[in-house]
Amino acid sequence: MKDLVAILVNSLLAAGLYATMSYGLAVIYGVMRIINLAHAGILMLGAYATLTLYSRFGLDPFLSLAVVIPVFFGFGVLLYLTMVRRLPRSSSGASIESLLLLFGVWLVLQNLAYAIWTGDTQSILTGYTMKSLSVLGVRVGVPTVAVFAVSAASLVVLQVILRRTYLGRAIRAVTQNRDAALIAGVNADRISAVAFGIGTAFAGVAGSLLATMYAFTPDFGRSFLLKSFCIIVLAGMESVAGVAAGSFLLALLENVVGGYTSIPTSFQDALSFLLLVVALVAFPHGLLGAFGRSSLRRRSIP
């Protein structure tokens, strides 16, 4: 019984972070049908930014979010304006050109990180990194709890933005039916830029949070990227709640596999990868519109 509680608590705490990490990907995909492979690079940059702010200026990682959020938002908008906007819009939405372009951006970001911070493994050690406290009788690290708190807060803020502001409604409208939203007068270009900014900001925040819990190198975005894909495929991207549920599902699976089997952690990564493939293949109708016949639903009914 104690084991079960431990698994649930750990899964919940991990889910918060996964949700924050995935939402960045989801909003960009929802608004522009673009698969942002640079997401991995931005996660990584978020971690390194936090590292620098901490080691150079002594700024506590959680406080540094106040810097990370606006800077990364701006970076995202910049990325959109200089590159993504120039791409030809393919009629079916998701294009391979945008995928490859952002892949290129990811590679460049990785190289930047190698150049500035070298490939050495880094980690952030604060006064509270090693401390732990008890949640429902389960011992968990203080950073883990703090990360969960921040993640939960960010998702709540997100919900408020989506439901209560014009911007949020516009984003939801474009996500659900782009053509109708355009006819209703939504400025697609501006919404796309903002969405890209939000997506990048969330990725940056997730990266900062990840840095407080894990050691990292410039290469570390990849497995998190694939986990995020897994989650948004399972959950769809039209609701924050969906992403949260998908995050919990994945975290639960990982904890169950880790807790009850002796499969080593590296194999667990392979598990996420395969789960992603399975999710992509087995969840046809409407989740990402990835399948031929259901794409008929995207066009007006003939």
Add this chain to the structure above:
Amino acid sequence: MPAEGAAPILEVRGLQKRYEGLLALAGIDFDVSRGEIFGVIGPNGAGKTTLFSCLVGAVRPTTGTIRFRGERIERLPGYAVVARGLVRTHQIVRPFREMTVEENVSIGAHFGSGRRRKEDADKRVGEILEKTSLSLRAGALAGTLTIGELKRLEIARALATEPEVLCLDEVMGGLNPSEIAEAMKLIRSIRDSGVTVLMIEHHVHAVTGVSDRILVLNFGQKIAEGTPSEVVKDPEVVSAYLGTEPVESNL
């Protein structure tokens, strides 16, 4: 004219297609005889293109059966239906823009029903280009064609698959009167060469002028079926087209 008493080449029973909450086709029954020109008309959103999509296997119907030459085909994928001799053109043309006209038509020739050896396929492509008046444009990239030429290309590609039944989806959309007359001539010559033709058309004059029988759909349901003269007098048909000019026909 269609052979009297012969088994229908196409039998549709209880065809239904539901899209999430919208019943696009509400249970359609009709037969098409071999050698007929069979028109399908109805207001926008009546379900005409959905019907064609079900016939050729682009879309799987929710329920119902489709018998082509006695064989049930409603669950077959598109390429398998084409292999059996039933093909359609698209309402919004879908040429392979980076290929030439000739290459476009050759796709139909090489992969349609009755694969031919390469030499035969090439000859067939030439004949079809002649028939659809595209020979002069054979080497042009499909992306450079006018809308009239693109419509003819759609037909040419479909013909290249050697169909027994050809479904034309609004081939006259966007054509001027002389082009429409040409199209009607082409459709008759296709039928005369032994192909059964189904055609969705908004140009009611054209459809009534060329069809042997007509099916009228509205809101996914059949509201009339019969010869053109019967159909244009049907009060339900007239009210479905409320607000438009009284239907004239070229009878």
Add this chain to the structure above:
Amino acid sequence: MRRRARSLALGAASLALLLAAPSFLERGTLNDIWNVAFAVILASAWNLLGGFAGQISIGYSAFIGIGAYTTALLALKGVNPYATLPLAALLGAAFSFVVGLPTFRLRGPYFTIATIGVSEAVRVVATGVAFTGGSSGLRMPAGSFDFTRNYASMVILAVAVVSLSAWVKNSPFGRALAAIRQDIDAAESLGVHSARYKLLAHALSAAIVAVAGSLFAINFQYISPGSVFDFRLSLSIVLMPIVGGLGTVGGPVLGALLFGYLQIKLLSSPALRDSYLFIYGGMLIAVMLFEPKGLLGLFHRLRRAAGRAVSRPVPDAG
């Protein structure tokens, strides 16, 4: 017809020249040629599925690994390495079915992501499983090294693959692939069984890449999961045809030559070696933003522009 004869002559001449090269070129240059030939094989083979059919897979290192390990493991058991090539090809094709059957239902970018997932999973498994020698790799049995034979086989395979590529492009099969790339639904509506042709193109390219992997093992004598199942390798394989000109016959060759040259330059300068990600990434960005048709596309565009500048406007032929 004349074009066919000209290409044949070109192919035969290149082959003859390359095979005669060991008699007048030194070993270092021959090594470089071997590397470029390897790149040409990978790029051209990948292009069958990625360029002709438009299905972009970033997971081809898996096939290199399959070929390399098949050959290495059997050679260690005493089998003549060259005798293992057909089996490597077969296994490569078989694995391509395992990957392709579920994933070809996906379209465009979703297929690409799935291939990334699969190839990463393969790498992780290969590193963890015992019979592959784990992360420390395998060494080929001593005495099996013969550079002249390695060189000849790689060069022959390279010319063969480019020729195959040209033949496929002009065949009905190639046209079906092009139709699938441009509009898969329209292709299906004309009778093209898209799944079958995608699987076929995949199997063909996977088999070729697996054989290249075998030749790699034979030449380098030592393989490890890091060297053959590497994501960066998958990446390079994709970049070469994209930068050179996706879907053409010459594009992958051009891209391979460029990358071969880059590799040589990069390896000789430590500063550049660390920037390879930047260079690859920069190239991808540049190509996608400015000339998605790659170098070959750029060349054609410039030639057309030059043609327009030189000739006077001709009245419309109507």
